[in-house]
Amino acid sequence: MKIHNEKEGLQLLKDLKASKSLINHHELVVETVERTLDRLPSSIKHLIDRNLVLIGCSLHDIGKVRKSSEESNSGKDHELAGRNLLLSLGVSPKIARYCMIHSLPEEKLYLEELLVGIADNLWKGSRDLSKELCFYQKSTALLNRKDELLFKKLDDVFEQISDENFRSYKEYLKVNRVSV
Numbered sequence: 001m002k003i004h005n006e007k008e009g010l011q012l013l014k015d016l017k018a019s020k021s022l023i024n025h026h027e028l029v030v031e032t033v034e035r036t037l038d039r040l041p042s043s044i045k046h047l048i049d050r051n052l053v054l055i056g057c058s059l060h061d062i063g064k065v066r067k068s069s070e071e072s073n074s075g076k077d078h079e080l081a082g083r084n085l086l087l088s089l090g091v092s093p094k095i096a097r098y099c100m101i102h103s104l105p106e107e108k109l110y111l112e113e114l115l116v117g118i119a120d121n122l123w124k125g126s127r128d129l130s131k132e133l134c135f136y137q138k139s140t141a142l143l144n145r146k147d148e149l150l151f152k153k154l155d156d157v158f159e160q161i162s163d164e165n166f167r168s169y170k171e172y173l174k175v176n177r178v179s180v
């Protein structure tokens with residue numbers, strides 16, 4: 001099957017009977033990355049396939065449908081399970097890779113994949129500084145220039161989004177009765 005956009009990604013989660021909280025998590029990560037993409041400096045925006053980022057956000061934790069214990073407990077089995085699930089449905093390997101973003105070495109991740117990993121932290125008001133730094137380094141390598149100002153701009157965007165999301169994450173915990 002072909003996934004054309006994030007709506008189809010979210011629909012696939014529903015079709016596979018994902019829990020409400022799992023669907024809600026994906027919706028919030030999609031919404032977070034949309035806001036992040038809108039605020040990125042235009043030089044970086046041009047390097048990124050926006051649609052691919054949105055699709056990646058809409059499906060990255062789909063493996064938790066099969067490994068539901070990892071919805072509330074930590075664990076990485078859902079990553080491979082998600083990748084294999086998508087491949088078994090005929091989804092392209094390029095999209096299936098998004099299930100592995102927390103396991104693959106950062107230097108092997110594309111800008112789009114790094115951004116999904118970054119948003120997977122920002123949605124709850126936290127930051128993955130290691131992925132953010134890698135995102136900056138890869139962007140400047142592609143732009144063929146080092147730029148301190150660009151670093152500051154990215155840092156500001158990530159900090160703003162993280163700040164804004166702190167409140168919505170508390171709401172998510174309340175609605176989904178997740179304890180931390």
Ligand SMILES: [Fe+2]
Nearest residue numbers: 025060061120
């Ligand atoms: Fe996630």
